[in-house]
Amino acid sequence: MNRPLVGALATAVLGAAALVGSAGSAGAATQDHPTHARHHGKHKTRTVDFAGTVALDDCSGSLVKMPTSQENDKALVMSNGHCLESGMPGAGQVIVDQPSSRSFTLLDKSAGDLGTIHATKITYATMTNTDVSLYETSSTYAEIEQKYGIKPLELATDHPAKGAGISVVSGYWKKIYSCNIDGFVPQLKEGDWTWKDSVRYTPECKTIGGTSGSPVLDTSTGKIAAINNTGNENGEKCTVNNPCEVDENGKVTVHKGTNYAEETYGIPKCFAAGNKLDLEAAGCELPKPSGARR
Known part of the structure; x- marks a missing residue:
């Protein structure tokens, strides 16, 4: 999982499994590849920057909206489930409506720190089938835009396409990784967790610890x-920090150095008006909280 060593040690103190990330240094904003250089079919490529991304203490994330979100709704922040401040959810565990006072550093388009926004609760989090956490904040989208001039990033509602140009935008490292979608993995297994229909990157996206939770932007739509979440670091098979791929026939393969993300197009189907979570909504396939921690 793409979480830095400092975050892993903190998680270990909380009693969760340690996560090991690659070395690096935070600082000025950087890009692995020009974000305007890749195309998918005949679609024009949009300029990608850091506006709307956030930095957590040990991960990356983004200020997000659903297609139905309104400016006076309480704003949502998205990161990985394994980035939760309380430690990683167990396999099969779903967390809903849990109070949180976590803070997020909001970035401008050049990765400059604008200020801090604060969570009031974890609306939803899990590491089952996907790897996501969604926080409700104390501010509305309108309040954030008025104070900081930043609009949220929007979640797409269509399944991503193989070959699409993408940019992984890390608020933690203030770095953008650009590549393409190499394909999709029916099951991605790592330690006790299994994720479904995961996105596999082409080799150019060499994400590292701290990029966990970064939004993966389709460069044709913006x-x-x-959501970026993991990579196979050492070539091990299905261990923590070394996910393995399982195809439709159950064949297991390992791709050392390959990095992955979890799709988010299904999330909007689980939110009603007012950014209210509705896991019973038609078409919502997020795991339900039969073993929720409240």
């Missing part, structure tokens, strides 16, 4: 297509 919308969020997925």
Whole structure:
């Protein structure tokens, strides 16, 4: 999982499994590849920057909206489930409506720190089938835009396409990784967790610890297509920090150095008006909280 060593040690103190990330240094905003250089079919490529991204203490994330979100709704922040301040959810565990006072550093388009926004609760989090956490904040979208001039990133509602140009925008490292979608993995297994229909990157996206939770933007639309979450670091098979791929026939393969994300197009179907979570909504396929921690 793409979480830095400092975050792993903090998680270990909380009693969760340690996560090991690659070394690096935070600082000035950087890009692995020009974000305007890749195309998918005949679609024009949009300029990608850091506006709407956030930095957590040990991960990356983004200020997000659903297609139905309104300016006076309480704003949502999205990151990975394994980035939760309380430790990683167990396999099969779903967390809903849990109070949170977590803070997020909001970034401008050049990755400059604008200020801090605060969570009031974890609306939803899990590491089952996907790897996501969604926080409700104390501010509305309108209040954030008025104070900081920043609009949220929008979640796409269509399944991402193989070959699409993407940019992984890390608020933690203030770095953009650009590549393409290499394909999709029926099951991605790592330690006790299994994720479904995961996105596999082409080799150019060499994401590292701290990029966990970064929005993966489709460069033809500017919308969020997925959320960055892991990579195989050492070539091990299905262990923590070394996910393995399982195809439709159950064949297991390992791709050392390959990095992955989890799709997000299904999330909007689970939110009603007012950014209210509705896991019973038609078409919502997020796991339900039969074993929720409240």
